[in-house]
Amino acid sequence: MQNFQFYLPTKVYFGQKVLENVGKETKILGKKALIVTGKSSARKTGLLQRVEKSLKRAEVETFIFEGVEANPSVETINKGTKLAKEKKCEVIVGLGGGSPLDAAKGIAILSANPGLLVDYFGRNRIKKNPLPVVAIPTTAGTGSEVTPYAVFTHRENRSIRKKIIADSSLFPKIVLADPELTLSLPASITADTGIDAFSHALESYLSNRSYPLSDTLASEAMKLLFNYLPKAMENPKEINIRSHVLYASLLAGMAIAQTGTILVHAMSYRLTTDLGLSHGKACALLLPSICEFSLKEGHPKLTLLGQCLGENMENMTTKKAAEKVLTTIKDFVHQLALLQDLKIEKIKEGTIEDFAQEIMQDKRKLANNPRQATLEDVIGMYKKALW
Ligand SMILES: [Fe+2]
Known part of the structure; x- marks a missing residue:
């Protein structure tokens, strides 16, 4: 069996009402907290006020940074x-989807380190531990709550690029993954974020860096998403279904935290920055x-x-097996109506x-892809997806 190293320094609370732990857990990490959230949904649903109240009850002084946009910018x-300083x-x-969680990580880096965010783009460039991050996901997809990654948009000359910071110090300290918070997600966001988790x-x-333990996480996540994501679209208020989707997105996040992603994510970024596609749609395409x-x-x-995707794969040639898996993946994407x-x-x-x-400059992702690409x-892959 191959050797491996598994690292996940994050305390994960999962399940209904785990949000109630936010005050108690945050207090252990600091007396003054900055809540980082998106444009309006956390306030509209009353979630922001609930978190604020819980922190205040635990005697944590609280400040709010609202308005984080999708694909948060360096600005x-x-x-x-x-504000944090x-x-x-x-x-x-x-508090929110992938964008507020990544923004929280970015703010945590710059609050504890000198210079600009651009100085930390890439891998393992963070010198001092960022401020501790408590992550409360309200979508089931990004996985940011259990990964050492954060993605930002950065203007370079006249173009905009997505830039990753990857550093083991970026794992959140605490995750409160409460499926109740995903009950009000509209179908479009459920599909968009769910396909991100599936991807x-x-x-x-x-991935070429996968190993048996990461495969256990990834294959279980695939099975669950394949079964429960279409159900979540049909029965959005069903807590048991939402719980399985959120659990699967956590598992998928834990898996990429170990192995990284392959060409799908690498190739998706320009579809977002240049063509305006959401991250989920770009991956689906x-x-x-x-x-x-x-x-x-x-x-x-x-x-x-193929078996993870519910197919009977007995007695198949490689060609047939590949065709079957591919058809199943295409049907799955189609079923979620993402590209309609x-x-x-x-x-x-x-x-x-x-x-x-x-x-071709992203040697790491190229090397991680199971078949080497010129x-x-x-x-050819871009043309097939886009033309
Ligand atoms: Fe993603």
Whole structure:
């Protein structure tokens, strides 16, 4: 059996009403907290007020940084950091979907380290431990609550890029994963964030850095999402279904925290920054073409992958097995209606080449993909997804 290292320094509370622990747990980490949240939904649903109340009851002085946009910008992180420093906050509470959670991590970095966020783009560049982060996810998809990653948008000259910070100090200290908080998510966000979680699980499973323990997390996440995500679209108020989807997204996050992602995530970023697609839609669009490229010549886990997706894979040639898995993935994406009415203006050959050239610089993700891709391969996958 292969050697491995598994690292997850995060205390995870999972289940209904675990939100109630926010005051008690945050108090252990600091006396002054900055709550970082999105534009309006946490306030509208009363969730922000609940968290604030619980913190105050635990005698944690609380400040609020609201208005984090999707794909948070470096400027937003700077504003949040200014407030955290002014108020001498000791702990950051991220409340919301992936964007507020990543913003909380960014603010936590800059509150404890000198310089600009750009200084920390990349891997393992953080010198001093960021402020501790308490993560309260309100969507089931990002996995940010159990990963050492945060993604930001950064303006470089005239273009906008998504930039990752990966550092083991970025794991949140506490996660309060309460499925009740996902009950009010509209179908579009359930599908969008759910396919992100599914992509995390699938990418982790196919990753060259996967190993038996990460596979256990990833395959269970895939099975659960495959079964429960369509059900969550049909019965959004069903707590048991929502619990399974949130649990699966946690497992998928834990899996990529160990293995990283493959080409789907790498290739998705320019579809968000340049074409305006949400992260989930970008992944949904790319999953079939990248799976086709990665699996068509076979993969040691192809049969097990098909079984995770509920298929009978007995007595199949590699070609048939790959076709079956691919059809199942395509049908799954289709079933979630993510790409319905999606209109992408035909983009120029040169733009696709530009996207692909950038992917060729991402040696880590290229190496992590189960089948090695050339520039022409990446261009081909983009064309198949977009044209
Ligand atoms: Fe993702």
